Amino acid sequence: MKKFINRVDDYLTESLAGFAAAHADLVTVSFDPLYIVRKAPKPGKVAIVSGGGSGHEPLHGGFVGHGMLDAACPGQVFTSPTPDQMMAAAQAADTGAGVLFIVKNYSxxxxxxxMASELCEMPNASVLVNDDVAVENSSFTTGRRGVAGTVIVEKLVGSFAETGADLQACRTFGERVTARIASMGVAFSSCTVPAAGRPTFTLGDDEIEIGVGIHGEPGRRRAKFETANAIADELLAAIVDDLKPAADAPLLLLVNGLGGTPLSELYLLYNSARTWLDGRGLSVARSHVGALTTSLEMAGASITLCALDDEMMRHWDSPVHTAGLRWGM
Structure with a gap:
């Protein structure tokens, strides 16, 4: 295993210490219990809190700031954060309007x-993200997994909360957003969890995993290596079949790198995806290309479509200022 690392047991805390120092203008990091909170909370705003296992950066901590999350709870690599982290993060982020948890669908x-929701004293609600169309169930989930579409939910709901919407309105909007998102990924290689010290799975030199999960969970099938056009065709056919966007629906197309894929390849895949959608009369109104929901150093990518409406498009375009996303500020 070759990684920038000192001691495996210190991997997460040292990484977060670097993150806190690099983005001290945006966030504060608590180390006991472990959570990341917005440096300048907005009084009277519903606090948007998310989290999950580390290894998917910039998700979630990289999206704490204006227009997205108010706090994030990082667990150990590919391991859920604990209820005490979630409660502490919620308490730190709450400014009197309650807390909305955005939760990826993993057991x-x-x-x-x-558990944290039941123990928290402030009003709170949750939105479940389950955008992965590859499989209905896996060893990590009951039902569909939550993957890169989580970024879109955090951006849109975070922006919506900035307008002063109340807790129930934020929850309702979040559920509307999640129902309009579908994703699917492909892996060219595995990743290595530091504590394990070896690859999570093995692919042959000419093999790819179609429908892989962000923790290395198996997908729909293991296939021979294919062209970018063929991969985009398979992923988008499954996504569009699930999402069933109206012909005139403005789409947000997100091409997400899994950690080990060069940006040039992601743009090439975007070109393949855009050509596929254009050829079927589907309109891409907004785009984003980059590594937003990663799987450590896994080579591969995912494609996400979100069927926008006018309100959702306004919230995608609205100002955001985080370590991982920023525009309009």
């Missing part, structure tokens, strides 16, 4: 966020 996250 550990569901159980721990539910």
């Amino acid at each position: 550990g996250d569901l159980m721990n966020f539910e």
Whole structure:
């Protein structure tokens, strides 16, 4: 295992110490219990809190700041944060209007966020993200997994909360957003969790995993290596079949790198995806290309489509200022 690392046991805390120092203008990091909170909370605003296992950066901590999250709870690599982290983050972020938890559909996250929700004294609600169309169930989930579409939910709901919307309105909007998102990924290689010291799975030199999860969970099938056009065709066929966007729906197209894929390849995949959608009369109104929901150093990518409406488009375009996303400020 070759990684920038001192001691495996210190991997997360040292990484977060660097993150805190690099972005001291945006966030404060608590190390006991472990959470990241917005440096300048907005009084009277619903606090948007998310979290999950580390290893997917910039998700979630990289999206704490104006227009997105008010706090994030990083667990150990690919491991859910604990209820005490979630409660502490919620308490630190709450300014009197309650807390909305954004939760990816993984068994550990569901159980721990539910426990935290029951123990929190402030009003709170949750939105579940389950955008992965690859499989209905896996060893990590009951139902569909939450993957890169989480970024879109955090951006849109975070912006919506900035307008002063109340807790129930934020929850309702978040549920509307999640229902309009679908994703699917492909892996060219595995990743190595520091504590394990070896690859999570093995692919042959000519093999890819179609529908891989962000923790290395198996997808729909293991296939021979294919062209970018062929990969985009398979991913988008499944996504569009699930999402069933109206012909005139403005789409947000997100091409997300899994950690080990050069940006030039992600733009090439975007070109393949855009050509596929254009050829079927589907309109891309907004785009984003980059590594937003990663799987350590895994080579590969995912494609996400969100069927926008006018309100959602305004909230995508609205100002955001975080370590991982910033525009309009």
